[in-house]
Amino acid sequence: MVYILTPQAEQSMDQQDPTPLYQRIYSLVRQIPPGYVSSYGRIGQRAGCTARTVGFALAALPAGNDVPWQRVVNRQGRISCRDDGGGHVLQRDLLELEGICFDEKEGIDLNVYEWIFDDSPETP
DNA sequence: TTGTTGACTCTGA
DNA sequence: CTCAGAGCCAACA
Numbered sequence: 001m002v003y004i005l006t007p008q009a010e011q012s013m014d015q016q017d018p019t020p021l022y023q024r025i026y027s028l029v030r031q032i033p034p035g036y037v038s039s040y041g042r043i044g045q046r047a048g049c050t051a052r053t054v055g056f057a058l059a060a061l062p063a064g065n066d067v068p069w070q071r072v073v074n075r076q077g078r079i080s081c082r083d084d085g086g087g088h089v090l091q092r093d094l095l096e097l098e099g100i101c102f103d104e105k106e107g108i109d110l111n112v113y114e115w116i117f118d119d120s121p122e123t124p
Numbered sequence: 125t126t127g128t129t130g131a132c133t134c135t136g137a
Numbered sequence: 138c139t140c141a142g143a144g145c146c147a148a149c150a
Binding site: 039040041044050051052053054055056057058059069072073074075076079080081082087088091 | 129130131132133134
């Protein structure tokens with residue numbers, strides 16, 4: 001089932017980085033303002049991991065977290081279903097409340113709503 | 125240590 | 138546009 005990863009568990013890990021990977025992912029997701037969305041791959045590129053890792057990190061989010069996980073969608077601008085059952089429906093509802101319009105196919109126009117982080121990795 | 129799974133992404137048909 | 142397969146990284150048994 002859902003593995004709750006508490007900050008304490010992350011501290012127990014033996015990582016050299018001051019900020020755990022999950023912490024960085026959560027921080028990036030928090031940077032997404034209301035009315036905007038981001039994709040797993042975009043966040044993964046920022047956190048230094050792949051999209052699958054981002055999804056795994058969000059899946060480990062505990063209840064009552066400060067991370068707007070609903071603003072994270074796949075590359076196609078669509079919501080992925082999880083074991084939650086009606087989670088994707090709730091996610092769509094929350095996004096609509098933030099002012100995001102869905103297409104008839106329940107798709108989001110990333111060209112309009114995708115949030116772009118400040119610094120870019122390709123800025124030598 | 126290996127093998128399996130996952131809220132993904134890309135390419136081809 | 139939709140479907141299927143392969144690749145990818147991280148965590149768990």
